Amino acid sequence: MSTIRVAVVGAGPAGIYAADILTQEHPEVRVDVLERLPAPYGLVRYGVAPDHPRIKEIIKALRRVLSRDRIRFLGNVEYGTDLKLADLQDHYDAVVFSTGAATDRPLDVPGIDLPGSHGAADFVSWYAGHPDATESWPLDAREIAVIGAGNVALDVARMLAKPAEEQLVTEIADNVFQGLSLNQVTDVHVFARRGPAQVRFTPMELRELSHSPEVDVIVHPEGFEIDEASQAAISGNKSTRLVVDTLLKYVEAEPTGASRRIHIHLCQAPVEVLGTDRVEGIRTERMELQGDATVRGTGEYVDTPVQAVYRAVGYLGSELVDLPFDQTAGVVPNDAGRVLDLDGAAVPGTYVTGWIKRGPVGLIGHTKSDAAETVASLLADLEHAPSVDRDPDAIVAQLAERGVAVTTWSGWERLDAHEVALGEAAGRERIKVVPREEMLRIAKG
Template structure:
């Protein structure tokens, strides 16, 4: 039996494990996850109102339940087990740790209360244990910086009515915050022109269906670039007014955040030198993410240096850890197949203890780890405690998840 450890249980790690099980019939894959609950970006990064996208977790759940898969939740490489130890226990180790840290703009006022990165904001509305209530003031006006789908997710979540979250897994604290906001305007601002924006057509079109919010172009002229994105933007001109506006500003580079004790406005400048000051009680920066170091493996330029997934002898990377924070969930599936083929072609056949060795090591250190059965109990507890208009009520602390895993909640 060949043994492979995958550090991280997000889409890239789960897709990789699935491909490896198909490619290497005599392998066992152990998925090691820092949190007690698996699925990473699917559980904590996809917007809570996009349950269709989150549904891929059911596929991953079936994979974790397979005979040749082990789940080690609440185990962190570097804290509970060293990367060098895993490389000794397994024939191959894969970094699938994603990119959990927000990139920073490095601008004056970025540390003012009310300025927050999209990873932290989306993590909070998704109930991530690392992102408790950030203490934001319910906004009358919000500025969202970015020209990608994450910026659209943030704008949409801010602009929705409470009823539009029916069926989602939006957390109770975030729901109260959004319901209490006297929101009048959301400004989506990017330095690129509309033809270069990274929005997808479907995500843009969704804004036109919101109950109380109307998307619009704030800056004439109407873009004439021949792209699907621009076609949707032009169509916004025919929408009827609504209480909340989602205004798109293109060609503006952020310069500073202004305020006395809290953010009050965001300042931008265009290529002609003109200045745009937008009043804002909340600013969310959606400018990308950075990979975090994993024990002795240190990222460079936001990802682990690798040759088509190969980092060094018996160590590999996949997903955002490999390529940086680009692409969609399906992108990870295609890439994982390529990396799995490379791993399969170079696996050794010497005897290694794999998961049995890892269990012994963790138990000897008194580390409380969560297996697939423990995760199933967490999942059941969240579903049992949910409100009628939600699909689940996530446990938002490690202690609560550990209690549920043991059957105590």
């Protein structure tokens, strides 16, 4: 049986799980995992807050997969710039795109484009030490609004409110620590459109808001509504019940007088960002539950003075060169992972998995099952495809001809060891290297 060569574009969990399942399901499959950044792991490395080391434990499992003999990591290779679809089709029997969703979903309210208004994804990239993020971040606002009712909104609120010194036990990059040290914030207001049983917080994320002694969490009783659908959700889902119980404890808690506060406002929907030359406030409309977990506006408006706004209303996938794309959903049209062209026909040998396939929903477990579905489609299709002998070094030679400084797995291991050594010298687990040029220099050795 001939060797089957598959390219996986994107080295986050979705792509790595696809490579894992491919090599376990078929003994003749060899996988190249192509990643536009010099480092692997995607949003696990660049989308998780530095003070969440438990979530980063998943990296240990991902590392074991990427270190296998039949999987090759090629970092600092950008699809659409360094390689096009035709290049990949020349070198591989199949291509799986797992590029995720890393941009902010837009929020269409007046004033959202004022200076001082930010997308949460950009802020997350900055504090996570993403090499393409801005080096510094404006943190001169004393009062801040965060729009959203998911874990990203809580991460943003916590990172804004938590004193920088408390981050020194984490892998936080030096430029991020210096930026957070200048933070002027006193109050962070988180606005959720619906009630306590409809928010998308996880219990752990919600409890962690109060772990800093310098931060009080204040859940305002206005909007703390439980309708019939809410009660059913609380009774039928343990996670929902824990979230509502935690929110209720915050409602009943007495403030400690901490220097910083996180306010959670339920049943308040943003209608306008206020200001002339920059953000000066946010206007929200009070909402009321309808009995079926939906809400309607009451016509009562509340203005809250803030000097910055962060929208955390969801991620959105980005269009990929030479592939069809659903601009509204932010996904590549597909059937069980098979990419579909504009006429609804499957594009031969081309697949998607992860958030670029289904949108930014679900946890790690969903990503695994999602990858399994795509791999099943791929392997079924290969049974009917002609066998072609391909030179595994041809893609490396082509990238070298184009002047691409490819990061290999051994190069990543050098960079990884360097970051760990930086951390050990400071009594920490790791200190992340941020500039791309420095990452490449260290990886090259």
